[in-house]
Amino acid sequence: MNWEAIYHIDDVPYAFPVRPDAVKVRIRAKRGDVRKANVLHSDRYVAYRNEMPQELELVASTASHDYFEGVIVTETKRIRYVFQLEDGEGNSVWFGELGASPNRDMAGVFNIPYVSPSEVHELPEWVYDAVVYQIFPDRFRNGDESNDPPGTEPWTPDASPSAQSYYGGDLAGITEKLPYLQELGINLLYLTPVFVSPSTHKYDTTDYLAIDPHFGDIGQLKALVDEAHMRGIRVMLDAVFNHSGNQFFAFRDVVEKGEASRYKEWFFAERFPVVESPVPNYVTFGNAIATMPKLNTANEELKQYLLDVAAYWIRETGIDGWRLDVANEVDRTFWRDFRRAVKSEKPDALIVGEIMHHSGPWLRGDQFDGVMNYMLRTAMVDFFAKTSIGVREFSGRLSMIRMMYTDAANAAMFNLIGSHDTERFMTMCERHGFGWGEEKAVKEKMMLAVFFQMIYPGIPQIYYGDEVGMRGGEDPECRRPMLWQEEQQDGELLAFYRKVIALRRQYAALRRGKVRVWLEEESLGVLGIVRDDGTQRVAALINNSPLEAVVSAGSPFGSGPSGFILDAMSGVRYPHEGRLQLSLPPYGCALLCEE
Ligand code: ARE
Ligand code: CA
Structure with missing residues (x-):
């Protein structure tokens, strides 16, 4: 040993x-x-x-x-x-x-x-049942043309947006499309920032206490949240507290009054007077992005201001939680107080940080519930889209990521295959897929990844438009306006999304069950995963290879109550006597359940 x-x-x-x-x-x-x-x-x-x-x-x-x-x-x-x-x-x-x-x-x-x-890191019960849909509000649906920004571009989903493009999407549009989202099966919405800001992405906040007029107003946010709640859909907003925008009143005050400003401690001025160009002499988000001055979240006065903001939107509109931008660069004492403030306003609110790497320090139960699971995304990209790793390596990475965190944190992860900050998954499959341009295989790889999201612990996250086959490279290409014309949508993919989301909602074991690896068939490219919540057991099989795979293995169902096991994906029943033998098509999957 x-x-x-x-x-x-x-x-x-x-x-x-x-x-x-x-x-x-x-x-x-x-x-x-x-x-x-x-x-x-x-x-x-x-x-x-x-x-x-x-x-x-x-x-x-x-x-x-x-x-x-x-x-x-x-x-x-x-x-x-x-x-x-x-x-x-x-x-x-x-x-x-x-x-x-x-x-x-x-x-x-x-x-x-x-x-x-x-x-004890307590999670709201609803989190286990959540499937989240991410919306970039300017690009989802234009529900009110009267609020469109000047220079709004035509809603052409194959256009190439620039970093400054506006398409006129708004809160009214999201409300209008709630029936679509309900039919898709999601029950949680995450909107990237909606507060007043001069940019199209709104990560440079001018006013934390008002909705950007191009998106609507507080009444329209309330209407969206109410209507969503009636349909069983919760709503989370984006808290951009690492930095403000340079038009934020407190930053303007510092620029104008310099050292005399009562807000000078809210930022990190290197010297006074503060200048924004040619190079900002204050700390910013990223590398000298003058429009995004970094906030000093350790400052008590600013902290109280931002905690009030967080509580205000919960109290006034009934939102169900916050996604935290650049969460790992913000003071941790701030986040502990933030958690107390948010949970005392709404005990079952959800807090999910945006961290692209190991997130242990924030996931001890005292700060966030989960994070956007970019480490898992990387593993999914490598396994499904690039096929640069095999079954064993993929399975090992899944284990490694799970073992970094508590059960609660693992259950509250936003398990994403892409976001407004990444290349779209379908595009990655295409780019790394097949020299011989196999459209079908590209889509099947994407479907496998989506199936995996639905059978794995954590909250499956869908980035708007992925479900209808939207393509796009990195920001801003991944932010095209949503494809609504049915004849252009990939109906087969959309039907697949609806089906696997429904299966997750049907089988409690997929949401609350413990997870165990059942099969690692390296040479076949087959991964088998069992979920078991103590009363129900289901087994998922994934064939990540271009060849049909004949799987013959000891059954994960023991001796079984009946003679048959159902594959809920295909509807096929297999005889069951302690051993299972079945064949999976290329890039096929199965969800086996006892009957
Ligand atoms: C704009 C342009 C880009 C350009 C960039 C550089 O659109 O094309 O490359 O400027 O100047 C927001 C907007 C972006 C905008 C950016 C700056 O959405 O469109 O980019 O502001 O104005 C790191 C952080 C992570 C952060 C990413 C972007 O750790 O928190 O960088 N993500 C959040 C949001 C973004 C948002 C901001 C932060 C700023 O989700 O949408 O950007 O509020 C590796 C590193 C990561 C790094 C990642 C970058 O993985 O390890 O730490 O993430 O690369 O992709
Ligand atoms: Ca509009």
């Missing part, structure tokens, strides 16, 4: 409360090393050696490591525990706070002195 690979700490993500009386523990070992993993635990104040060993389950594997997990239930909320690992050759090792040792006492013990209820 490789002792050096064994790892656990008594902290997130290796130990975290899942209920006030239960803590999940995880331990890592070298892949394939450990045949049996146990945790021995008791109350901290009872005499040693009275513990019962509790066996842990192998829950995830990367190329190099296996991860074992178990839930310790505690009546007293005070836990003392130590791990004991066994390999296949009868060797055993103890692992405690002093490290690994063949001698139990030399390994020491881990302690969870007290599980405070406030440490």
Whole structure:
């Protein structure tokens, strides 16, 4: 056994409360090393050696490591525990706070002195059932031509927008299309910024307390939220608190009054007077983007101002949460206070940060619920669109990402294949797909990725237009106006989206079930994933290869209650006697369910 690979700490993500009386523990070992993993635990104040060993389950594997997990239930909320690992050759090792040792006492013990209820990362129940649709408001639907900005361009979905183009989309348009979204099956909307701003994307806020007149007004936002709620759809807005726009009143004040401005501490002026050109002498978002002065969110006065903004929109319009822009560059104390402010205004509000990389520090339950899962997107792009990694590597990356976070954080991720900041997924499939221009295979790869989104833990995210086959490279190409003409939409793709979203809503195991890898058929390109919520078990099969795959494997359904297993994708029934044999078409998938 490789002792050096064994790892656990008594902290997130290796130990975290899942209920006030239960803590999940995880331990890592070298892949394939450990045949049996146990945790021995008791109350901290009872005499040693009275513990019962509790066996842990192998829950995830990367190329190099296996991860074992178990839930310790505690009546007293005070836990003392130590791990004991066994390999296949009868060797055993103890692992405690002093490290690994063949001698139990030399390994020491881990302690969870007290599980405070406030440490449990509680998610609103609805989050488990959510499927989110992202809208870039200027480009979704023009519902009111009277508010169009000057120079509004014609709504041509194959046009090439510039960074400054306006297309006239607005809140009225979104409200008008709620029936379409309801029929699609989504139940959460995320709108990129809607507050007053001089740009088309509105990430440079002029007024945090007013809707941009080109999008509508607060009455129209209220109407949108009310109508959405009536249709079972929640609404989240974009909080751009890392920076403001340079037209924001406080920044104008600093530019005008310099050091005498009472808002000078709200920003990071390098010297006074503050100048915006030729090079800004203050900190901005990104690299010297003068129109986006960075906000000093550690400043108490500014903090209160922004927390009031967050509460105001919840209170006045009933929105259900916030997506946080450039979330990893904002003061973390600010985010902790933000969470308190938002949840005290609306206890079941959802908070999702925008972070493109490892997000552990923000996902301990004290700041965000989840993040936009760009790490998962990269894995999906590599596996489905580029085929630059195989089944094992993909599966390993999924495991790695899950093992970075708590169960709650994993459930609240926005699992996206693309956004307003990335090339569209279909375009990536095309670009990396087939020299021989196989239109069909390109679409099938896209469908596989969407199927995967729907069977995986976390909130599947759909970027407007992906569902009808819109194409587009990086910003601004990925922000074309929505394709509404039915004859131009990809009806087959849209039908597929509706079908797999409906399946996610039909099978509770896909939303709340634990996730286990069932099959990693590297040579076939087949991945099998099981979801199980304790009452229902479903198994998803994905054939990420241009060839038909004949899968013959031990069934994940045990002996099974009936003689048949249903593939909910095709409607085909397979005989079931402990073994499953079925064939998947090229880039095909199956969702197997007990009947
Ligand atoms: C505009 C132009 C672009 C141009 C850019 C540079 O449209 O074509 O390249 O200017 O000057 C908003 C607008 C953008 C606009 C930008 C600046 O939507 O259209 O770009 O403002 O005016 C990092 C951050 C991440 C951030 C991305 C963009 O970590 O938070 O950069 N995303 C948010 C929003 C954006 C928004 C802003 C922030 C600013 O979602 O839409 O942009 O409010 C790697 C790095 C990431 C990096 C990423 C960039 O993955 O690791 O950290 O993300 O690249 O894609
Ligand atoms: Ca309009």
